[in-house]
Amino acid sequence: xxxxxxxxxxxxxxxxxxxxxxxxxxxxxxxxxxxxxxxxxxxxxxxxxxxxxxxxxxxxxxxxxxxxxxxxxxxxxxxxxxxxxxxxxxxxxxxxxxxxxxxxxxxxxxxxxxxxxxxxxxxxxxxxxxxxxxxxxxxxxxxxxxxxxxxxxxxxxxxxxxxxxxxxxxxxxxxxxxxxxxxxxxxxxxxxxxxxxxxxxxxxxxxxxxxxxxxxx
Amino acid sequence: xxxxxxxxxxxxxxxxxxxxxxxxxxxxxxxxxxxxxxxxxxxxxxxxxxxxxxxxxxxxxxxxxxxxxxxxxxxxxxxxxxxxxxxxxxxxxxxxxxxxxxxxxxxxxxxxxxxxxxxxxxxxxxxxxxxxxxxxxxxxxxxxxxxxxxxxxxxxxxxxxxxxxxxxxxxxxxxxxxxxxxxxxxxxxxxxxxxxxxxxxxxxxxxxxxxxxxxxxxxxxxxxxxxxxxxxxxxxxxxxxxxxxxxxxxxxxxxxxxxxxxxxxxxxxxxxxxxxxxxxxxxxxxxxxxxxxxxxxxxxxxxxxxxxxxxxxxxxxxxxxxxxxxxxxxxxxxx
Ligand SMILES: [Zn+2]
Numbered sequence: 001x002x003x004x005x006x007x008x009x010x011x012x013x014x015x016x017x018x019x020x021x022x023x024x025x026x027x028x029x030x031x032x033x034x035x036x037x038x039x040x041x042x043x044x045x046x047x048x049x050x051x052x053x054x055x056x057x058x059x060x061x062x063x064x065x066x067x068x069x070x071x072x073x074x075x076x077x078x079x080x081x082x083x084x085x086x087x088x089x090x091x092x093x094x095x096x097x098x099x100x101x102x103x104x105x106x107x108x109x110x111x112x113x114x115x116x117x118x119x120x121x122x123x124x125x126x127x128x129x130x131x132x133x134x135x136x137x138x139x140x141x142x143x144x145x146x147x148x149x150x151x152x153x154x155x156x157x158x159x160x161x162x163x164x165x166x167x168x169x170x171x172x173x174x175x176x177x178x179x180x181x182x183x184x185x186x187x188x189x190x191x192x193x194x195x196x197x198x199x200x201x202x203x204x205x206x207x208x209x210x211x212x213x214x215x216x217x
Numbered sequence: 218x219x220x221x222x223x224x225x226x227x228x229x230x231x232x233x234x235x236x237x238x239x240x241x242x243x244x245x246x247x248x249x250x251x252x253x254x255x256x257x258x259x260x261x262x263x264x265x266x267x268x269x270x271x272x273x274x275x276x277x278x279x280x281x282x283x284x285x286x287x288x289x290x291x292x293x294x295x296x297x298x299x300x301x302x303x304x305x306x307x308x309x310x311x312x313x314x315x316x317x318x319x320x321x322x323x324x325x326x327x328x329x330x331x332x333x334x335x336x337x338x339x340x341x342x343x344x345x346x347x348x349x350x351x352x353x354x355x356x357x358x359x360x361x362x363x364x365x366x367x368x369x370x371x372x373x374x375x376x377x378x379x380x381x382x383x384x385x386x387x388x389x390x391x392x393x394x395x396x397x398x399x400x401x402x403x404x405x406x407x408x409x410x411x412x413x414x415x416x417x418x419x420x421x422x423x424x425x426x427x428x429x430x431x432x433x434x435x436x437x438x439x440x441x442x443x444x445x446x447x448x449x450x451x452x453x454x455x456x457x458x459x460x461x462x463x464x465x466x467x468x469x470x471x472x473x474x475x476x477x478x479x480x481x482x483x484x485x486x487x488x489x490x491x492x493x494x495x496x497x498x499x500x501x502x503x504x505x506x507x508x509x510x511x512x513x514x515x516x517x518x519x520x521x522x523x524x525x526x527x528x529x530x531x532x533x534x535x536x537x538x539x540x541x542x543x544x545x546x547x548x549x550x551x552x
Binding site: 036037044070073077080082084194197206210 | 258259263265266268269271272273275276277279280290305306309310312313314316317318320321322323540541542543544545
């Protein structure tokens, strides 16, 4: 197997190459890079360094959200176009699941992405399994429903007071890693490439307002 | 010299499009997936919604373009894509897809200016003779461009406020016409009379620039005043009056530019080139002045990827390849 894993869903850019068993190459940049300009040159360089050509690839694993809308689209479009044109498998994995898995901890983990005004995208994972649904919610309210041994990862520094009662995952493990993504997606069922879309977990603002307006009519 | 086969992608606004063009002139396929139905409910293009639709459609249109052309990626010599201007989130989808294709198949990547695309849509139908002058009129642009030779652009006039198409959309909203308003106004104008005599905005005597915001305000005021006085406005006449002002200014300035610049042809490009009032006005003025008028057929006026494939022949022949670091350039200048 020759897997490329891509995560552009947050401000971090992470790319990895894997044979399905191990991570062969991995690069992550957590500074605010421009994903649009950096993703493909980085992927190209990494492939050259391990001596892979695009035609060797067998699978693309993509972190499909939630996350920044623009970042998600750059990753999703790149991943689905590669999978389509090379005729290989496309496997999406939740960005929140990836964050929980990247934390390298067992037990209960809540992955949080800041979505402003006290809200966040959250996913509650127990031994790697999603409990309930990933959702966009008010973080202060949501965490009250969680067991107190839940570890917190992701944008925890944006919710310092809300997360006070909980253990925060060490900063070294709080960013999603494409190497972890590659292994998560190595054995999963691929999706229909053409129909693949990122999971925004939130309607476009104009669409939400439009639906709201229909309801009042 | 064998003619290169170019796969072109366009996603700058609300059409997801891909095409295969040979040698910059021969269209093998031209697939456009329009989002107009989705944006209708908002009364205009919503960038976030447009971007989401592009991701949904992009590989379908690429696949359709290749299939309809009867070719595979192995046959393709280069990938062209609209680099800008346009909506940044929308452009990024096309750019990301184009880069993925170029990388996967080790093909040259060519960035194309959207307006260059509209201009070269004309060459898909007939030969161009330089120097020439091109009038660009669309929802986002109103420009006069002088082209001393093939592939060389000099912007000699542009709008100082609204684009012509934008003014159409705003006037249409005032008349409570459904989106997209431009074609509706054109339709109403066919049976109306210029009874309002709205101002013609010429700006400085020698300027090739345009301004439509004053005209738009005059139209909106006319409607509001009539409402306050309880008078009924005849929409056909209002549309005809508005259109008469727009067309007279566009036509007069375009003709003057052709004469002063010694242009051999007047090209028209952009979505507003589909406007019947403008087509009629230009046809009449050009035949009176003995100027050769080149207008693309209706199906090549709106955004499409065949026009991007046509314009891409210049960077291709000049060896002006883009790198995989190509970005979307929402404010890209035409050079
Ligand atoms: Zn256009």
